[in-house]
Amino acid sequence: MNNVKSLNKWANAHTYLPVDLLRMALGVFLFMKGVYFFSNIQYLVDLLTPIDKIDRIGAGMFLIHYIAPAHLIGGILIFFGLLTRWAIISQLPILICAIIINFMGQMHHQNLLLAILTLAVCIFFLIYGSGKNSADYFFKMQK
Structure with a gap:
C-alpha cells in the first residue's frame, strides 16, 4: 500500500495536462x-476463432460477454480517472490475449500494432496512476 501511495505522490507532483x-x-x-464490439458481435467472434477449443469448453460466450462490457465500463472509468488502476x-488480460491471438491465427498487423500500443x-x-486532473484526485482531496 505504501508503494501505491508513493507512486501517487510522485505522479501528482509530476502531472501534466498532455498525460x-x-x-x-x-x-x-x-x-x-466496446461499442464497436457490442454492435458487431460477429466481428468479435471472428477474432476469437483462432482458439479452436474455446467453443468446446463453453468459454466463448463468457469471453464475448466479458470483453465488450470491460471495454465500455473500463473506458468510462479511465476517461474520468475513477478507479483507473x-x-x-x-x-x-484482454490486451495480452489480443496480442497472442494475432500470432495464433491470421496476422493482422494493424490490430497487432493497436493492441501493443x-x-x-x-x-x-x-504505474503512473490517474494524475491530478481526475476523479480519484478530486475525491482524495475531499477527505
Whole structure:
C-alpha cells in the first residue's frame, strides 16, 4: 500500500495536462472499441476463432460477454480517472490475449500494432496512476 501511495505522490507532483489528455484518449478509445464490439458481435467472434477449443469448453460466450462490457465500463472509468488502476487491470488480460491471438491465427498487423500500443499505454497508467486532473484526485482531496 505504501508503494501505491508513493507512486501517487510522485505522479501528482509530476502531472501534466498532455498525460491527462492521453488518459482521456485511452478511455475514449476503449469505450469506442466496446461499442464497436457490442454492435458487431460477429466481428468479435471472428477474432476469437483462432482458439479452436474455446467453443468446446463453453468459454466463448463468457469471453464475448466479458470483453465488450470491460471495454465500455473500463473506458468510462479511465476517461474520468475513477478507479483507473482497477479499470486498467481489467483491460490487461484482454490486451495480452489480443496480442497472442494475432500470432495464433491470421496476422493482422494493424490490430497487432493497436493492441501493443494500447497495452503499453495501459501499463504506463497502471504505474503512473490517474494524475491530478481526475476523479480519484478530486475525491482524495475531499477527505
